[in-house]
Amino acid sequence: MKNDLITKSLVATSVAALVAPLAVAPAHASPDWNKVPAKTVNAFYPGVASMEWMLNTGDHSGARGIRKGETCASCHETETAEFARKIVEGKKAEPSLDNAKGRAAAIPVKVQAAVDDGTLYLRFQWKAGSGARKHDEKNPAKLAVMLDAGKVEYGAIGGCWATCHDDLRSMPDVNTAAKDHPRAKEYDFRADGPTKYIKESRSDISTARPRGGWDKLKSAADNEALLKDGKFLEMWQWRSGEPPRSGTVSTARLLKADKDLAEGRLDNGVYTVTFKRKLGGGPGKVDLQMGKTYNIGFAVHDDHSNWRYHQVSLGYTLGVGTKGDLSAMKD
Ligand code: HEC
Structure with a gap:
């Protein structure tokens, strides 16, 4: 794929050179990563620790802190590898040891960000996994990013x-009858349940079991208004065995092929x-602008894993042309 990109830019360069010999050479196809500062972020195994779990004082000692507006990273930045070990070993928030067995408690991921010529670049590097139970035959690895303005x-x-949420695919309170919901097709509710959604897309989220609010859908017009108002997370997904995809998470996770992403x-x-x-926005895209900061999180699906059996980052800020936890600066 990389070769492809290089070939394309070489072709573009030589065509440009033929047509307009005086034109300025096009910008680099990508930044010089050796010069871009890197931050190592631990992606850790979360088990079934959903947002409902986080907000329940009985499950999570940090619940009150979250209600006061404290970030996950402010309490946990340095200790995720330690506490995730308890989860992956089934001592906390993991009812399915078969699926957890052999997975890494944490994966140190080297993250770099840069911006050049109106384009944002994010690069992730990590060591491939160790052979836990395979769910996804087609994709040995996947990496997803979510952005919020x-x-x-x-x-x-x-x-x-x-x-x-607790009622997503592979989570403890999933409702597999979701596939029979009248709006199942629109929101991709399948036999194994619904996908991710934000609280704003539901009229209620139950904190008692079954937790969550998959079926407390608002009207189609309300859900459309959410997207117009920027109340969504933009999601990107790279897959090792299939083309990349991008889209939004608001009422559901809805992704489409995005081959150049x-x-x-x-x-x-x-x-x-x-x-x-490319910087800028558009329907279902966060309006990325120089000098602004965004919320970002990412997840690694290693070892052919699927669903919740991933390693996830806490939430961070991404500065585009400005400082953040991750800073995408012009190189
Ligand atoms: C105000 C501080 C605070 C905030 C904010 C906070 N937590 Fe916690 N969290 C704690 C404490 C304290 C524990 C219990 C740690 C222990 O028992 O060793 C905990 C436990 C956990 C655990 C279980 C691991 C274990 O060993 O108990 C997970 C997972 C977790 N937090 C994730 C998060 C995430 C994700 C967020 C943000 C949505 C968050 N926390 C926000 C303080 C916080």
Whole structure:
């Protein structure tokens, strides 16, 4: 894929050179990653620790802190690898040891961000996994990113956690009858249940079992208004065995093929995945602007895993042309 990109840009360069010999050479196809600062972020195994779990004082000692507006990272940044070990071993928040067995408690992921010529680049690198139970035969690895422009409840506190509920696919309170819901097709409710959604897309979220609010849908017009008002997370997904996808998480996770969004490779046991996305916005896109900060979270599906059996980051800020937890600066 990388070669493809290089070939394309070489072709573009030589065509441009033929047609307009005096034109300025086009900008680099990608930043010089050796010069871009890197931050190592632990993606950790979360078990069934959903947003409802986070907000329940009986499950989570941090619940009151979250209600006061404290971020996950403010309490946990340095200790995720430690506490996730308890989860992956089934001592906390993990009812399915078969699926957890062999997975990493935490994966240190090297993250780099840059912006150049009106394009945002994000690069992720991590060591490939160790052979836990396979769910996804087609994709040995996947990497997902979610972005919020500060408009989604809990987006600033916990990144992806804003979308994680007890009644999603593979979560404890999933309702597999969701596939028979009259709006199942529209929102991709399948035999194994619904996908991620934000609180704003539901009229109620139950904190008693069954937790969540998959079926407390608002009207189609209300859901459309959410997208117009920027109340969604933009999601990107790179897959090692299938084309990349992008889309939104608001009423559901709705993704479409987006072949130029990402490229990735496995070299000597290390995955390198690079996303690129033009600044600006549009329907279902966060309006990315120089000088602004966004909320970001990411997840690694390693070892052919699917559903909740991933390693996730806490929520961070991404500065585009400005400082954030991750800073995408001009190189
Ligand atoms: C005000 C501080 C605070 C905030 C904010 C907070 N937590 Fe916690 N969290 C705690 C404490 C304290 C524990 C219990 C740790 C222990 O028992 O060792 C805990 C436990 C956990 C655990 C279980 C691991 C274990 O060993 O108990 C997970 C997972 C977790 N937090 C994730 C999060 C996420 C994700 C968020 C944000 C949505 C968050 N926390 C926000 C303080 C906080």
